[in-house]
Amino acid sequence: MFKDGAAEIEQLRRQFEGTLNLDHDGETHFYGVTSGRLDFLTSSQGVPDMVLDHKEGVTKLTIPSFFHDLLPMSLPDELQLHLIEIYFTWANPWCPVINEELFRGSMYSGGKYCTPLLLMCIFSMGSRFTDRPEVRSDPASPYTAGRSFLEEAERLLQVELKSPKITTIQALTIMSVLYCAFGYDSACWLHEGMASRLMLEMGLNIDTTPLVASGSMPAEEAMLRRQVYWSLYSVDKLSASYTGRACTMLSFQGAVQMPFVKSGTSLVASRQDESMVFLNSQVKLCQMVEEILLNL
Known part of the structure; x- marks a missing residue:
């Protein structure tokens, strides 16, 4: 009797969970039980093979010819590589919203994890860590470093928001940090x-373990979603602490495992592992910050 009752409760709970569905562009979106779209959407389509486009341990320091087509502006290859490398050396470790392995793999294969918008954000953030005058709007003012890239990112964002991707979330997170660096607190x-x-619209707060187990989502995609979710969670706590405002992401709203360390051997893989170790520790601190802020 109790087993039958428990089964009914579990069935009812699942009916109210909502579901993750693939859009026409292969991106995953969440629709709750009250959404009429559930009547004609299905989550059984699976993720296209094209998302599995990253190469293990990419360390090649050249720019492929097709890569220039991604850029809305002309930049010397050497400067592009410099800004990308400096971003992953100094910025991404403390805000690891980008999986470096997946990004570099897509960068050299034309995959989905490297987009013009995300590149502009990386270039802009990387510019904040270099003293090269060519990245400044005013060569005499270090304060203007990366501003032109951020302005281009603003333009690209308006287009990409019509069909957002997980890279859109990554770009928005980086842009929020950049606006803080430029002193634009409201932005x-x-x-x-x-x-x-x-993040909520794309269901990054949902546990994707069943989708990976069923083969509907690649393990790399699930790991990236975890990484982006917890990186954004940490940024939310830092932003709330900085502004003295309420947190917008709360621990109970998500059912997401922490990203794990794969123990890679290449430079890129090792740096990715170090970022995940830091992220795990940072999240624990941010969860404490959340408790403090909610009880003030």
């Missing part, structure tokens, strides 16, 4: 909030 708060809302 920082706004873009971090946009990233949080888009």
